[in-house]
Amino acid sequence: MNDGDGHGSPPLRLDGITKQYDGGGGTVTALDDVDFTVERGEVTAIMGPSGSGKSTMLNMLGLLDDPTTGSVELLGERVAALSARERTDVRRKRVGFVFQDFHLIPTLSAVENVRLPTRFLDADYTDRAVDLLGRVGLADRLRHTPDELSGGQKQRVAIARSLINEPDVLLADEPTGNLDRDTGEAVLGEIQTIADAGVGVVAVTHDSLVGEYADRTVELVDGVLDG
Ligand code: ADP
Numbered sequence: 210m211n212d213g214d215g216h217g218s219p220p221l222r223l224d225g226i227t228k229q230y231d232g233g234g235g236t237v238t239a240l241d242d243v244d245f246t247v248e249r250g251e252v253t254a255i256m257g258p259s260g261s262g263k264s265t266m267l268n269m270l271g272l273l274d275d276p277t278t279g280s281v282e283l284l285g286e287r288v289a290a291l292s293a294r295e296r297t298d299v300r301r302k303r304v305g306f307v308f309q310d311f312h313l314i315p316t317l318s319a320v321e322n323v324r325l326p327t328r329f330l331d332a333d334y335t336d337r338a339v340d341l342l343g344r345v346g347l348a349d350r351l352r353h354t355p356d357e358l359s360g361g362q363k364q365r366v367a368i369a370r371s372l373i374n375e376p377d378v379l380l381a382d383e384p385t386g387n388l389d390r391d392t393g394e395a396v397l398g399e400i401q402t403i404a405d406a407g408v409g410v411v412a413v414t415h416d417s418l419v420g421e422y423a424d425r426t427v428e429l430v431d432g433v434l435d436g
């Protein structure tokens with residue numbers, strides 16, 4: 210694996226991705242020949258109804274599952290060529306995740322949650338965690354645990370956590386799904402700021418609000434990407 214920044218390559222690219230699941234009821238084609246490029250500095254919304262393949266596509270982009278056919282390229286390199294260990298490493302370094310239900314550890318403070326992805330590293334990331342929490346407007350909530358935070362604050366902690374490793378790509382699964390409209394707008398504002406700093410952001414959603422904030426919106430229908 211080239212450990213450089215991939216030079217001019219896009220951070221992530223899906224090339225002819227098909228994903229099929231074989232189950233009791235037969236084969237389901239969750240993604241059908243999808244081409245998609247994540248661009249730096251851009252927020253893309255992937256919209257589509259339930260069952261259209263959004264989570265499956267996010268799993269492909271996040272290197273969490275293998276396609277049936279087609280290739281995933283991270284910074285111009287085919288992910289299929291990597292060992293499981295290398296894949297975990299590049300995911301940790303290059304990709305940040307934000308989820309609808311935040312995925313925070315309830316017993317840990319905001320700072321501890323944000324620095325958690327760095328627990329296997331030698332350096333102490335506390336200062337960076339504090340800095341990131343300040344950037345998302347939570348400088349006065351560092352020691353609060355998730356149950357002491359509002360939904361919007363929890364999502365901002367999760368966004369700060371997703372940035373701790375300075376990822377090239379931020380993947381968000383329904384980031385505003387559990388938030389009211391005003392709070393959702395504030396969180397989307399944070400996400401736009403992250404993209405402005407050069408990160409490629411992909412949000413899968415059926416919230417039209419996310420579409421309003423996105424630089425680009427593509428539609429998934431029955432596993433086929435349009436746009
Ligand atoms: P979305 O996130 O848009 O709701 P999904 O990506 O979760 O859609 O699912 C797309 C299709 O693939 C659906 O028909 C779903 O039933 C099917 N599917 C998803 N995951 C699995 C799986 N692990 N096994 C079998 N079928 C699956």
Ligand code: MG
Nearest residue numbers: 260263264265
């Ligand atoms: Mg889903």
